[in-house]
Every structure is written in C-alpha cells, then in structure tokens.
Amino acid sequence: xxxxxxxxxxxxxxxxxxxxxxxxxxxxxxxxxxxxxxxxxxxxxxxxxxxxxxxxxxxxxxxxxxxxxxxxxxxxxxxxxxxxxxxxxxxxxxxxxxxxxxxxxxxxxxxxxxxxxxxxxxxxxxxxxxxxxxxxxxxxxxxxxxxxxxxxxxxxxxxxxxxxxxxxxxxxxxxxxxxxxxx
Amino acid sequence: xxxxxxxxxxxxxxxxxxxxxxxxxxxxxxxxxxxxxxxxxxxxxxxxxxxxxxxxxxxxxxxxxxxxxxxxxxxxxxxxxxxxxxxxxxxxxxxxxxxxxxxxxxxxxxxxxxxxxxxxxxxxxxxxxxxxxxxxxxxxxxxxxxxxxxxxxxxxxxxxxxxxxxxxxxxxxxxxxxxxxxxxxxxxxxxxxxxxxxxxxxxxxxxxxxxxxxxxxxxxxxxxxxxxxxxxxxxxxxxxxxxxxxxxxxxxxxxxxxxxxxxxxxxxxxxxxxxxxxxxxxxxxxxxxxxxxxxxxxxxxxxxxxxxxxxxxxxxxxxxxxxxxxxxxxxxxxxxxxxxxxxxxxxxxxxxxxxxxxxxxxxxxxxxxxxxxxxxxxxxxxxxxxxxxxxxxxxxxxxxxxxxxxxxxxxxxxxxxxxxxxxxxxxxxxxxxxxxxxxxxxxxxxxxxxxxxxxxxxxxxxxxxxxxxxxxxxxxxxxxxxxxxxxxxxxxxxxxxxxxxxxxxxxxxxxxxxxxxxxxxxxxxxxxxxxxxxxxxxxxxxxxxxxxxxxxxxxxxxxxxxxxxxxxxxxxxxxxxxxxxxxxxxxxxxxxxxxxxxxxxxxxxxxxxxxxxxxxxxxxxxxxxxxxxxxxxxxxxxxxxxxxxxxxxxxxxxxxxxxxxxxxxxxxxxxxxxxxxxxxxxxxxxxxxxxxxxxxxxxxxxxxxxxxxxxxxxxxxxxxxxxxxxxxxxxxx
Numbered sequence: 074x075x076x077x078x079x080x081x082x083x084x085x086x087x088x089x090x091x092x093x094x095x096x097x098x099x100x101x102x103x104x105x106x107x108x109x110x111x112x113x114x115x116x117x118x119x120x121x122x123x124x125x126x127x128x129x130x131x132x133x134x135x136x137x138x139x140x141x142x143x144x145x146x147x148x149x150x151x152x153x154x155x156x157x158x159x160x161x162x163x164x165x166x167x168x169x170x171x172x173x174x175x176x177x178x179x180x181x182x183x184x185x186x187x188x189x190x191x192x193x194x195x196x197x198x199x200x201x202x203x204x205x206x207x208x209x210x211x212x213x214x215x216x217x218x219x220x221x222x223x224x225x226x227x228x229x230x231x232x233x234x235x236x237x238x239x240x241x242x243x244x245x246x247x248x249x250x251x252x253x254x255x256x
Numbered sequence: 257x258x259x260x261x262x263x264x265x266x267x268x269x270x271x272x273x274x275x276x277x278x279x280x281x282x283x284x285x286x287x288x289x290x291x292x293x294x295x296x297x298x299x300x301x302x303x304x305x306x307x308x309x310x311x312x313x314x315x316x317x318x319x320x321x322x323x324x325x326x327x328x329x330x331x332x333x334x335x336x337x338x339x340x341x342x343x344x345x346x347x348x349x350x351x352x353x354x355x356x357x358x359x360x361x362x363x364x365x366x367x368x369x370x371x372x373x374x375x376x377x378x379x380x381x382x383x384x385x386x387x388x389x390x391x392x393x394x395x396x397x398x399x400x401x402x403x404x405x406x407x408x409x410x411x412x413x414x415x416x417x418x419x420x421x422x423x424x425x426x427x428x429x430x431x432x433x434x435x436x437x438x439x440x441x442x443x444x445x446x447x448x449x450x451x452x453x454x455x456x457x458x459x460x461x462x463x464x465x466x467x468x469x470x471x472x473x474x475x476x477x478x479x480x481x482x483x484x485x486x487x488x489x490x491x492x493x494x495x496x497x498x499x500x501x502x503x504x505x506x507x508x509x510x511x512x513x514x515x516x517x518x519x520x521x522x523x524x525x526x527x528x529x530x531x532x533x534x535x536x537x538x539x540x541x542x543x544x545x546x547x548x549x550x551x552x553x554x555x556x557x558x559x560x561x562x563x564x565x566x567x568x569x570x571x572x573x574x575x576x577x578x579x580x581x582x583x584x585x586x587x588x589x590x591x592x593x594x595x596x597x598x599x600x601x602x603x604x605x606x607x608x609x610x611x612x613x614x615x616x617x618x619x620x621x622x623x624x625x626x627x628x629x630x631x632x633x634x635x636x637x638x639x640x641x642x643x644x645x646x647x648x649x650x651x652x653x654x655x656x657x658x659x660x661x662x663x664x665x666x667x668x669x670x671x672x673x674x675x676x677x678x679x680x681x682x683x684x685x686x687x688x689x690x691x692x693x694x695x696x697x698x699x700x701x702x703x704x705x706x707x708x709x710x711x712x713x714x715x716x717x718x719x720x721x722x723x724x725x726x727x728x729x730x731x732x733x734x735x736x737x738x739x740x741x742x743x744x745x746x747x748x749x750x751x752x753x754x755x756x757x758x759x760x761x762x763x764x765x766x767x768x769x770x771x772x773x774x775x776x777x778x779x780x781x782x783x784x785x786x787x788x789x790x791x792x793x794x795x796x797x798x799x800x801x802x803x804x805x806x807x808x809x810x811x812x813x814x815x816x817x818x819x820x821x822x823x824x825x826x827x828x829x830x831x832x833x834x835x836x837x838x839x840x841x842x843x844x845x846x847x848x849x850x851x852x853x854x855x856x857x858x859x860x861x862x863x864x865x866x867x868x869x870x871x872x873x874x875x876x877x878x879x880x881x882x883x884x885x886x887x888x889x890x891x892x893x894x895x896x897x898x899x900x901x902x903x904x905x906x907x908x909x910x911x912x913x914x915x916x917x918x919x920x921x922x923x924x925x926x927x928x929x930x931x932x933x934x935x936x937x938x939x940x941x942x943x944x945x946x947x948x949x950x951x952x953x954x955x956x957x958x959x960x961x962x963x964x965x966x967x968x969x970x971x972x973x974x975x976x977x978x979x980x981x982x983x984x985x986x987x988x989x
Binding site: 082084085087088089090091093094095097098099104105107115117118119120122123124126206207208209210211212 | 327328329330331340341342343344347348350471472473475477480481483484485487488500502503505506510512871872882883884886887896897898929930931932933
C-alpha cells in the first residue's frame, strides 16, 4: 500500500508563489482563497539573519483529525493515504476546519470543506501535482514514503528535514528539507 | 497653455478611494461575450502552444482550453527557456484575459488630457483621426516629429509603421531606464553586451556574485531555474544588497552594503586580484589589454580603503576576492538588469565587466556563454525613407555611448522643441507615468503634443493622457512577430491566438496595417494578413507556419557556446581585445578605469528609497489581473525594525512617504523587518495605481515612480538614475 507524501527543499524554494497560482488555475480555486501558501520564517537580527521559505498545504496526515472528527464521513482517506472530502456528503459544518492544526482547510463558497487534494486527478494519471510540476526551483517531490527506493524516501533519508507541528500527533506526510545530512 | 499647476497635477493623480470610476460609463469586461478561437471545438480538452507576454522573457507556453473555456497555461516542455515551467506571472496569464479592467473599445478623450473622460468610437473613426493628425504633423514639421515609445515584441509592427512613415525616433524604456548602463559598460569592455535573455551561464557557475540582483523575487524564469540548480550543485553564492533579499538568504556571503558604494567594493576586489595576481593569466595575456594601467588605477583601492565607505570588512573583501578567483573561470559576476541607480552606472557595469574579464569568465562555461540563433530572415519590405534630420534624442552626441534611443531624450526634445519639435507620441504597451522619472516632466511634454496615441490592453496611467486609446487584444488572442531567440540553443517560436479577441479589441499588427493603409503606406504592408507575413519569414529558414503552429517552437541543431567548445573568441572593441583600460572613454574625458565617487546621502530623518520586484507582478502591468491581484494586492514599505521602533511604527501600520520635494505617496503598509539597513527603505515597483480604469488596484500601495522626482543622467549613455531619492515617513493622518 502506498503512502503519498511530499518533500519540499527549503534551501531551493524562493517563495515565488508559483505553486499557489498553479493550484488556483488547475483546480479553479475561488478568488480570495487558496489551497497552498508560502510561509517565510526569519531568525536573527540584522545583519546576522537566516530565513526559511516553504510552500505549505494540507499535510495529508496519517492520523488526520479532520477525518476522525468529521460527523458525516465526508473527510476520508483515499488510496495512498491522500485525505479527501466527498463534496456531496459534506454539510459545511466546519468541524474539520477547526480541528486542523495547519489551518489547511476552508469552506468553498459552494458549501463544502475544501483543501489540497495532492492533485489526485493528476497523480492517478501518472502526473505530478500542479504545484510540483510548475515549480521553477524544482524544490518539490511527490512520492511513496513506504517505498524505500522512491525519490522522496531517498531525499528524506539523505537530507536534514523536519515536519510541521509533529507535536500535534497528526503524523504529517510533508517533509521540509533543510540541507544535506552529513552524519 | 502648456503649463500645469502643481495643484491640478496633484488632483489628477489623486486617488479617491471607493468612488466608482467614470470609466464605469464604458463597457465592462464580463465573461459573456468571450469567444474561443473558431477552430476549437466546444467540448473536450485542447492545447495550443504560444509564447508568454507577462514579461519580456518570452517563455514558450501551452494554453489548455476545456469545454470551450480557457483553463490553464503551462510551460512548453521542449522550450529551452521555460523547460516546461512558467513563472507565477506566466502561470497566472489566464487572468490577463479575464482581467475585468481591460480596455474593450477604441476611445477618444472628451475634454482635457488627463481627465480620463472618454467617448467610445469606431476603429475607423479612431484611425481617421490619427491619420489626419499624422498627415498634418508631417506637412508642418516633417515625419520625424512623431515619436514611438514601445516595450516588448508586440511593438514590432508599430516600429515598422513609424519607420515607413519616416520617423527615426523610436525608443524603449528598457534602455535608458533599465539595462542601458550595463550594456554600455560591457560593450566598452568586451565589445558586446549581455543581451536579453542574458548570456549568463548561472547553472554551471561555481562562484556566483549578485550585486543588487534579487533573483527569486525578480522572476526571469530561466535565471531563477538556473539559480536553483546552482544552489543544488553547491555553487558558492555572494549577494551584495542593502536588503536581505531572498537570494541573500540562500547565499554563503551577504554584504549588506551601504547603498551607492558598490563601485568601491568592486575596485577593492580588483585591487586584491590584480596585486595578488589571482586573475586568469593565460586568458588576460591572450585576449586583454590595459592590465598595467588597471593596476596603477586601482593601486590605492585597498580593502582597507573600501571598508569605511562600504561597511564591508577588509578581511572579508580580501577573503572573497581570493575565493572568487579559486573558482575561475566559472566565477560569474552577474551584470544585473535594472541598473539605473546612481548616475555612474555605466562605470559600475564597467567595473563588473573588468572583474569578469579577470576571472576569464567571458565565453567560458559557468561564466558568459556565446548565444546562438536560427537564421530567419526579416520580411522583405521596401527601404524606409531616410531622415535628413536624424534622431532627436541625443543632440550633438551628448551621450557618446548611447547605442539605443533615449526615451528621456525624446521627452526633453518634446518639452524644449530642440533640436527640433516633437508633435506626436505613439505609446505601445509601456506605462510612461510609471516608467520615466519625474512625472511632471512627462506631463509637461504631453502638453506640447498635437497627437497622443496609446495602444494598451489595460487602462494604465498613460492612457489617461491620450487623445486616442487603441485597445489591444491580449497575447492570448493574437498573433505577434516570431521570436527568433538568441540563447543556449537556437530556436524560433510563435505566438498564436487561443481565443478570439474579446469585444472590439484588435491585435497590434492589424492596427498597424490599417493605419498604414490610411496613411498611404500600403506598399509597406504588402502582406494580406499576419499568417502570410509569418509564413514568408519562416520560409526564409526552411520552415512553415503550418509546421510551427502545432509545436510552438522549432529548435535548431545544438551549436558550440563556449570558447572551449570551438567558439572563436572575438572582441569587437577598437583594439579587438578586452579593454581593461578604455581609450574610448578617455577620448571623451571619462574615467578610463572606473573610480569611486561619493554620492549624496539622505539628510537626518530621511531614508534612501530603493525599489525592486515581486515574483507575482510584472512592472505595473499585472496588478489588475484577478489571479495575481489575489496573490499580492498592495506593496509594503520595508523599514528596519530599529528605525520602525524609533518612529513608533509596527508592521501593518499605514504611512505616507514624503520625498525631499514634498511629493507625498499613497498610503502604504509598513513592513518592520530586520532584513534591511537603517539608512534606506524599499518598496516593490508597480503599485499605487491612480488610473480611474483600475477599479480594484487603484489606490493600493505606493508608487516609487511618483517619488522619483530627482534623477541623474549617466553622462556616458544617457540613462536616468532613480535611486537618488530620499523619503521621510509620516504616519497616515
């Protein structure tokens, strides 16, 4: 069984928001809303500064609170662990929006909970998600974390990395690469 | 009455938020009335290759239409420029078609210029009016009295029209307001400039120096892609910038240099490299002249001398000079692009060129490659009429190394009537109110015109000053000239319509041809339609329109691009060599080797205004694009955290920037940050729109150009330096 995840190399990401624009056009995301976004974290004081820039979205968690709290079964695990929403089962109650520690969900004007789908419609055709395929810095990799020989598994193994809010216990599947692991 | 009072000028420029524009009386773009190209079926998914127009990099793209609607635009995988990946602006190109503020019908002004009150007219009425005026100007003043300002490849047909009419006065702001000094500096040194797309081999560089270039925020696609590749390959990166740019955050060294002192830093590097003999001896021996004179000239420019000027420690300058040389010839000192900063910019570019020469990077892998192109002929037009008067922009060769026309020189002549009067302006796709420094001078020049025509897709600020506004179809609805690119691989690319032109918009080529016919210039427009024009050009290279329409671009054979691969080293300077010491400059009384001269500094309470780019906007052309507007609605003024605390300001507060001449900006949000020095502030260019036609983006953010009232002219090539303005910061009342 595959477990889809993403590795995002923060040393290459320039925060240009191409991933955001590509997602919006690919998935017709309504104006004013977006399924992915850029986070920039600055540390230090002038002139000794470090900065991490990263592209964020739903972490397609293995232990997803949005799935466990959904009263209708609309939020569910799809093949490969991709977390999706059945639009027709969703009542727009916002329980999932409140439960997500990553603030990755919003209510679509059509009335259902909306978020990143890992572009499952593209992935099932053997393509990369829109954000991955557009990135001018080639900083994103989607793949199977359960396959030790996949590109993503090799990256996570060979580079220093972190996930977001691991303390939330959600077991997120997006890894942020922060440089070579020389151990 | 040519003068315009300050009060009235401010009134014209003032944005009154929330009031529906008078443009509201005009047609508004809605998704009804949108038509897909007639050759695309209503159902299913279809793709059409074309090339992008969101900036002037001209990446090859593929537009996807789904069930009769434009869905998305992606990079063309076979394209050497985009490698199948567009930048955020190109990806958001869909929004340029669906932009609600688009111009939809030809307009003529109702009252005075600048009032933005319009009457909708037919194309024929517009052309008749323009042709009558042009004929009148021709008989009274001669054809030279009509000038063209144009930007981008779409301007080709208007350049042709104006040349056929008999005017030599055609200019693009990309020279005197942007890259001109860089090109002059490199031509004086190597005999050639770096072109666009630049011939920088970033992906193979082993040591990369960026001086003010903020790649990653500046989204020149191929450069950003290669920059990311360089990061991955472990290239040593050194960024010189008063601001901690995105590129600086990726760098091994960040030099937060004092603005205006870059030349001192480069001279100190040269001093170390020459004195410690770290340069590429073999290369310099074979290809360059003037090393001894260079050595003498920089003898006193030690890192210790540079430290108090630049704020960069002497040992760090020395260490980085040695490190740079360790990686030669793959040590690339990027020439930058927008380099009109302080008025001695050609000399700064000369210094950068000399440093590159010492590294032996010109013509070498990881330095500057030699671009290649396909042999596609021009259309066989009859010869253009010769102008006895010559160009108006550079009288008596005042700026001896201006190898392109100077926009601001045309403006100057329009104001003064010297060396001869200019009575008509054609403006194609360039918003002169955001482009040329000192708006008031631009307005003063416009007051002297008998004819002012603007060709645009959007109601940019300059359209407000036009007599006639001609609404162009966007790049997704038209053919344009071929892109015969000079790059790492030779190719020719096509732009072709994906959709029918919306409402009454028309392609530029159609306007130029129709107007040409009205002016009696039919013999200069012998082609029946654009397809025939393109096919004729393509046939000269052995290709056809039918063939290229399917694929978007046709690539030629890979050819050598480095000296080591067999490119013949040629330096078309007077000496035929790389000129480290420039006799050409000496002959005109300029410094033959660049020297550092101190620039004026901001008085107490003032900060130097710097400006740059955002990755999601192109100039001031995309703020109304609904997708890109969504990404970034307004710019922020970057203010050092310590300074912000002192002024009792925090991020999110709104302030007004007031320049040394008392010009006040729009309200703009503060970004209090550690990422900038205390003596300067920074905003992204292109915001602070005032045009009534921009319904949503109007009044959002501040316009740097409005605050650029002071500018210095580069005496070598006539470029206008714009980083010389100081602003104070007032809390919004």
